[in-house]
Amino acid sequence: TKNHLEIIEEHESCVRSYVRSFPTVFTQARGYKMWNEDGKEYIDFFSGAGALNYGHNEPNMKKKLVEYILDDGITHSLDKATEAKSEFLHKFHEVILQPRNLDYKVMFPGPTGTNTVESALKLARKVTGRTEVISFTNGFHGMTIGALSVTGNSMKRKGAGIPLNHSVTMPYDQFVNESDEMDTLAYLERFLDDNGSGVSIPAAIILETVQGEGGLNAARFEWLNKLDAICKKWGILLIIDDVQAGVGRTGTFFSFEPANIKPDIVCLSKSIGGYGLPLALTLINPELDKWKPGEHNGTFRGNNHAFITATEALSYWEDPKFEKSIQDKAVKITDFLTNMVEKYPEMKGFVKGRGFMQGISSDIDGFSEKVCENAFNHGLIMETAGGHDQVFKLFPAINIAEEGLEKGFELIERSIKDTIK
Numbered sequence: 001t002k003n004h005l006e007i008i009e010e011h012e013s014c015v016r017s018y019v020r021s022f023p024t025v026f027t028q029a030r031g032y033k034m035w036n037e038d039g040k041e042y043i044d045f046f047s048g049a050g051a052l053n054y055g056h057n058e059p060n061m062k063k064k065l066v067e068y069i070l071d072d073g074i075t076h077s078l079d080k081a082t083e084a085k086s087e088f089l090h091k092f093h094e095v096i097l098q099p100r101n102l103d104y105k106v107m108f109p110g111p112t113g114t115n116t117v118e119s120a121l122k123l124a125r126k127v128t129g130r131t132e133v134i135s136f137t138n139g140f141h142g143m144t145i146g147a148l149s150v151t152g153n154s155m156k157r158k159g160a161g162i163p164l165n166h167s168v169t170m171p172y173d174q175f176v177n178e179s180d181e182m183d184t185l186a187y188l189e190r191f192l193d194d195n196g197s198g199v200s201i202p203a204a205i206i207l208e209t210v211q212g213e214g215g216l217n218a219a220r221f222e223w224l225n226k227l228d229a230i231c232k233k234w235g236i237l238l239i240i241d242d243v244q245a246g247v248g249r250t251g252t253f254f255s256f257e258p259a260n261i262k263p264d265i266v267c268l269s270k271s272i273g274g275y276g277l278p279l280a281l282t283l284i285n286p287e288l289d290k291w292k293p294g295e296h297n298g299t300f301r302g303n304n305h306a307f308i309t310a311t312e313a314l315s316y317w318e319d320p321k322f323e324k325s326i327q328d329k330a331v332k333i334t335d336f337l338t339n340m341v342e343k344y345p346e347m348k349g350f351v352k353g354r355g356f357m358q359g360i361s362s363d364i365d366g367f368s369e370k371v372c373e374n375a376f377n378h379g380l381i382m383e384t385a386g387g388h389d390q391v392f393k394l395f396p397a398i399n400i401a402e403e404g405l406e407k408g409f410e411l412i413e414r415s416i417k418d419t420i421k
């Protein structure tokens with residue numbers, strides 16, 4: 001008889017990839033730990049690519065969800081009014097938007113990250129009457145054709161097999177390297193300033209403030225401010241894709257808070273459901289909330305189970321100490337990574353990212369991939385990022401116990417040592 005891994009390999013399309021990078025069969029998970037079918041423990045420094053910011057099977061969310069299910073709460077409702085939806089919207093407004101002085105209408109565009117991006121691009125086109133969108137090198141926005149057309153990754157774009165239209169890719173902040181002084185926005189302004197550049201005024205500019213898949217490139221706050229000013233000057237909508245960098249990943253609920261900007265549209269997904277359940281939100285400046293009912297619909301908008309866990313997840317944000325605790329632990333991550341870079345110059349590494357979105361980029365071909373492979377063998381789950389997989393990326397849950405962080409650090413150091421020798 002075949003084992004589970006063999007059955008999956010036989011029947012699942014060849015598109016599967018994490019089956020290959022983590023060749024084991026997982027059966028259980030709790031907090032920052034996962035177990036395989038032989039009972040081997042793994043520390044999860046991947047967190048479902050940012051979909052499990054509160055860890056696996058978070059007990060309060062689990063309790064609420066189980067109670068709701070046992071009580072025959074509504075599971076599927078299209079976008080009908082449900083108690084679960086109302087409670088989520090109310091708490092999201094009270095706990096997240098209002099205290100941050102943000103005014104958005106919330107739209108449920110479909111279940112996943114790519115759905116929120118797709119809806120943002122569509123809405124921007126509808127309200128501006130323009131078609132082009134500017135996006136950035138190494139940006140990642142999803143796998144549907146619209147989201148892919150603004151994704152700065154040629155390998156992923158080739159997967160669509162057709163030319164992708166209506167998108168112009170501009171160099172992201174510090175595109176060349178971290179000490180890059182090139183004023184990439186000066187170029188953008190020249191493009192926009194009618195100078196025969198061939199680029200028309202776009203409907204929107206879309207970006208991540210820290211590029212999650214693209215290599216943990218973190219835009220400087222001044223750069224974001226300047227970009228925001230350019231958008232305002234030219235009447236271009238600013239779309240921040242916070243699918244990966246949002247929900248506390250950078251240390252604040254929204255990644256753009258420290259830059260003090262208010263995007264016209266914000267895309268949220270991954271950890272907004274809190275429990276790893278699919279949920280996506282498109283936050284829309286009320287002035288732009290111009291779709292007629294039915295202009296953007298879908299069967300799975302508003303997953304009631306995810307509303308239950310998402311509402312419970314917001315309780316973390318009611319605690320005024322929560323953000324500070326993420327930020328304090330993030331300093332430990334920075335310190336650890338800085339120490340690794342100094343202690344092991346052989347890896348030719350430098351620290352990237354911010355908050356709970358940091359990693360090390362190595363100038364040695366294949367180094368980071370090898371670190372992740374060794375880490376897996378030592379019982380730590382971690383992934384690479386960047387166009388050449390040059391970054392190994394630490395993505396623990398933002399509520400991880402310090403002990404979990406320390407254990408993870410220990411295994412990473414062992415994996416670095418193994419890779420060097």
Ligand code: PMP
Pocket residue numbers: 049112113114115117140141142143208212213241242243244245269270
């Ligand atoms: N935007 C960003 C910034 C992402 O990181 C991702 C997923 N990695 C997406 C959009 C797409 O989300 P999904 O995979 O849920 O469609």
